[in-house]
Amino acid sequence: MSGAGRIAAGALAAAAAGPAIAALVPPGVLLSLLAQACIYAILALSVGVLARQNGMVSFGHAAMFGAGAYLAGIGLGAPGLLPAEAALPLAVLAVAAVCFGLGLIVVRVHGIAFAMLTLALGQACFEAANKARGVTGGADGLTVALPREIFGLPAATFQRAEGMFLIAWLAMVALAALAALLARSRFGLLTEAIRENEERARFLGYGTVLPRAAVFALSGGIAAAGGVLYVLYNGFVSPETVHWSVSGSALIMALLGGTRTVWGPLAGAAVYFLLREQLVEVTERWLGLLGILLVLVMVFLPDGLSGLPRRLRRRHGAEA
């Protein structure tokens, strides 16, 4: 089977697993947590795409996530202006477009400087969400009333755990498949070549800024899609969602799962999110415990949790 065929088959199998999980897990706290985990997994995926294709570590992806949520929320709040079916995709496209423009500048900066730049831009968005009270509701947040129907589905579907879990799961699988297909394409290979040796790619005659900016835009668009689902599910968004600590969590999820594979950040998000929710119940020191876990994973599994199968296979191969 070709690479693209394998990805399509994997995506179909993963998509089919969604309804199975929804049928097995009784609707309640757990299913709601799973729905939220999927939404954050999409954010982690976006951070992973940037790390994988561009080799760039972002400390500002909560800004794209939050911008998607706020734009969708504002769009839904003005139903006379735009139908919801237009407002939601527009929110994603707008964030991707802005990221492309920004990307043309920021991808020229490398390493720690890039991380600091994304941190600064992200915090600027956080301040803006706090200060633009007329539009965002400021520190009190934005309450969003959904229209009766969106894409032919009753609004309640988006706000019930059963409905949102399926929607977020399918969106997560589709976006991950898209990222995997892209990584295999000519464009994906080019960005990886640039990631490994930008000087050389340029020497071979490739422009290196445009492809990297395109990856930045794609990554921003994926994060924004997560934000749109977030605001649909919660009916509420506040500046805390844009805060750098959310960017930090997304980065931890991506690193925990490993960014060498597309699915690594998804696994990292599931582990981080569900573990955190369990730890919060048991102890106020949950942040410390999660930190220790991350250190252990980084030391013993530098490729993250998704590197585990490969390591096992290699050890197995060595023994045989």
Added chain:
Amino acid sequence: MRSRREAIIGATAFGASAAGLAGAARAQARREPIRVGVPTSQTGAYAVLGEEVIRGVQFAVDEANAAGGIDGRQVEFRIGDEQSNPDAARRAAERLALGGHGLLIGAISSASGLAIAGQLDRWNALYVSTVNKADRLTGEACGRRLFRANHSDAMDLMVVGPWLRGRPERKWGICAADYVWGRDSAAGFTRAAQETGKEVALSVFPPLGTRDYAPYISQLKAAGLQGVWVVLSGGDAINFAKQARQFGLAAELTIVGHAYIVPTTLRAAGEDVVGSYGVINYDASLDTPQNRRFVEAWRRRFNQDPGEYEAETYTGMRLIFEGVRKAGSTDADKVAQAMNGLEFESPFGMVRMRAEDHQLVMPNLMGRVVRDGGRVHRAIEMTVPAAEATPPPSAACRMG
């Protein structure tokens, strides 16, 4: 911490049922207990306020159980950490509500309260705010399962107008934290000043978390003002108070604050705010028979005076108890229904839960920090009765 708390609840429950007749105890055991969920801050920026909320809940629960429960129902409560973050507040409240503790109370930030408010129908829960001040909670965002047992920002501003009218100062300035609360309060004060024929000559908006207020204080001093309206809280209020005294601002003009002369400011900078005025939502010296009983029992237990968040949370718990009593049920939907128009006794005297917007109609106070011998404390100068202190329901509120 958690296990000790549960042990306390258990011990109280045991004591109460052992004291009762065996038959009565059996009858009580059959009644559905009242299960209260407390999504409040145990970590994060508001953890200190969360402690006050938990004390208020604990006190109300123990008092009810010691008296044999509410209509023979024991009261249980469970705490969820909202981490001073609305996203975590939603999850903490969801876990509590779906786990059977659907009578929710006590989130700290208005954003957390608003995040919870949107989910109540889905969880078959209700939420009583005892700290959230944003007007939206009883305005645009109001709902049949959403209640406020504390003062809103609009209520705090209602007492400023009458107070200003009796003051000689004509030229005012404003020093407010640069975010939604500070800006809204500044706008409200400006309106109140204009209505009473005063002038607001200068407004400064230092960012949250400012340490050095010198540039703002020198602007205020240079503007030839006679009074300043201060809208700062927590560490900001303490820093401002110390520097305002140091640079002679406090000696030159009248300082009056929104949530400025609160116990946290008094504890950290008591000497610095002597002479300052401010809105006081609750004070232990409040002269109602219920409050005298409440303060006496509180002092016996905690060896200090109750603060406003403690008294308001206690009031919110009383609202839940009386709602359950009237509904004859612990079902959140029925209790919420029963709370409409409910009148009950609280430390604030007899209060009423207004059916139109679910704002508790309660009195509000203005006072001044004074030094009595060695003791720095607040003296109430003006009590605005409930009817005047509570603005009419917002037109933006449409009960669904």
